[in-house]
Amino acid sequence: MPVTRSEDSMSRPFGHRLWPVWVAALACSGAEFGPYTTGGIDQQYVTGAALQALDGAGFFTLGPPSDAWSTAALAEPEAAALADVFARDFVPTFPVYFEALHGKPIAYQALKRCGPTRFAESPYLEPSAGLPQGLVNAAASRWIFTYCDPTSPAVSIAVASSATGVSIVNGHFDPASLRGSEFDAEGIPMHTTAPMPPERAAEWLARASGQRVATVPRLIHPGLGYFTQSAHWMMELEASVTTSGSHAPERTFFVGRTLLTLNLEIAAPGAVHSADTVQSTTAIHVLQRRPGLERRWQAISFPRH
Numbered sequence: 001m002p003v004t005r006s007e008d009s010m011s012r013p014f015g016h017r018l019w020p021v022w023v024a025a026l027a028c029s030g031a032e033f034g035p036y037t038t039g040g041i042d043q044q045y046v047t048g049a050a051l052q053a054l055d056g057a058g059f060f061t062l063g064p065p066s067d068a069w070s071t072a073a074l075a076e077p078e079a080a081a082l083a084d085v086f087a088r089d090f091v092p093t094f095p096v097y098f099e100a101l102h103g104k105p106i107a108y109q110a111l112k113r114c115g116p117t118r119f120a121e122s123p124y125l126e127p128s129a130g131l132p133q134g135l136v137n138a139a140a141s142r143w144i145f146t147y148c149d150p151t152s153p154a155v156s157i158a159v160a161s162s163a164t165g166v167s168i169v170n171g172h173f174d175p176a177s178l179r180g181s182e183f184d185a186e187g188i189p190m191h192t193t194a195p196m197p198p199e200r201a202a203e204w205l206a207r208a209s210g211q212r213v214a215t216v217p218r219l220i221h222p223g224l225g226y227f228t229q230s231a232h233w234m235m236e237l238e239a240s241v242t243t244s245g246s247h248a249p250e251r252t253f254f255v256g257r258t259l260l261t262l263n264l265e266i267a268a269p270g271a272v273h274s275a276d277t278v279q280s281t282t283a284i285h286v287l288q289r290r291p292g293l294e295r296r297w298q299a300i301s302f303p304r305h
Contacts, residue, residue, distance in 0.1 A: 041199045045206040047238050048214040060198050060217060065119035069126040069140065069162065076117055079143035079159040082166055085173060086183050087111050087147050091155055098155055101187025107149040114148035118195060120158070120221040120231035123293045124276075132280050134180030136162050139278075139287050142184065142221060142228050144195065156194040158184040158228035184228040192257075194229035195219060196264075201233040201255035204264060208302050209253075211237040220254065222297065224276050224287070232256030232267065232297070243268060243300040254297050270298030 040058015043051055053060050074082075091098060092108035099106055122141040140162035147155040163182040167174040188194045198217040206212050217233040232254035240249035246268070254267040273296040276287045 039199075041203050043212075045203045045212055046214070047212040049216055050202065050213045050235070053216045058199070060202075062198065062216065065141070066121060066218070069122070074143070074159070074161045074164050076119075076143060079161070079163075080113065080117070080145060081168065082163065082173075082182070083143070083145045083157045083159050084113070085168055085171070086157055086159075086185065087155065089172060090183075091147075091157070091185060098185075098187035101189060102154050103190045106154045106187070107151075110149050111147040111155060113145055115146040115153065115193065118144040118219055118231075119161075120144060120195070120219045120228055122221055123223045123289050125288045125290055127285070127287060131285055132179070133162075133165070135278055135280060135285060137179065137181035138224060144228060144231075146188070146193065152190060153188045153193060156186050156188050156229045186227060186229050188229075195231050195233075196255075196257050198233050202235060205235060205237070205253055205255050205266060208266060209237055209241050210302070211239050211241055214238040220293065223289075224278060227258075230256055230258055232265070241302065244303055246300065250300075253300075266300055266302075267297035268300045269295035271296050 040054065042054070042058055046054065050060075053062070055061055088111075091111070095106070095108070120142045122139055124139045127136055127139060137160040140160040142158040142160055144156060144158045146153050147157065160182050165177055165179065166182055167177040186194060198219070201217060202213040213235045215236040217235050219231050220234045221228060221231045233256060234252065234254050236251045237253070240251045242249050250268045252269060255265065257264050272294055274289055274294040276289070278285050278287060
């Protein structure tokens with residue numbers, strides 16, 4: 001059943017969640033183009049492990065995805081095959097939805113995978129046995145694929161890493177193998193990517209804080225109720241910094257962007273939030289958050305430096 005976005009009241013055909021207010025909104029807008037470069041970065045913005053992870057052109061080598069769930073075993077090639085079928089069979093059936101986000105008509109028959117594949121880590125510990133598979137899929141880490149038409153990136157498709165039971169028969173999904181929340185698809189606004197590149201996230205955090213990024217960015221899904229494509233890059237600075245209105249210096253920050261508003265966002269860990277609850281048709285289930293991710297993200301800004 002379609003649900004309603006909190007952002008713009010648009011009907012979301014592939015949604016499985018209600019959309020609470022995004023807690024990391026920062027009053028600072030602009031796409032990654034603006035005053036920021038579109039190429040690689042260097043020691044001006046990163047140091048330590050982050051600097052060592054840059055290739056010769058200044059782009060991060062992120063390494064294999066990290067997923068501690070034993071049941072979340074969908075590899076990238078398998079996820080890509082599922083995304084390709086979804087892009088061909090389902091995306092063209094909702095043109096108004098995807099084109100409203102993209103900003104212009106999309107050549108659906110020409111869509112092809114393009115750009116880097118991203119992996120957004122789940123913020124949750126592996127659920128206990130007995131949780132309905134649709135809810136397991138909703139909480140799982142996700143592979144994120146970009147699809148371009150002949151002019152630009154147009155559609156982003158996220159595939160749950162737990163969707164190991166989905167079957168393709170004669171080139172199409174076997175409906176009996178679908179359990180819900182396997183996919184999350186969004187139109188990509190023109191002149192952007194979804195999610196934002198880690199190089200831009202690191203550059204923006206370093207510029208805003210006055211400290212270089214010291215750890216390799218990790219893409220973290222914010223949890224139930226949020227766009228997969230709005231996952232944020234988790235990074236640590238070389239030194240703790242004081243944020244506006246905060247009494248305790250912070251080193252860990254989350255950097256990303258909302259998909260619709262294009263607002264760039266920096267968030268820091270806030271109030272403790274160790275679990276989320278979600279309701280199935282028969283029970284209320286508790287999803288425990290992973291160590292290090294038990295605090296809500298809250299919007300921050302930095303004093304001028």
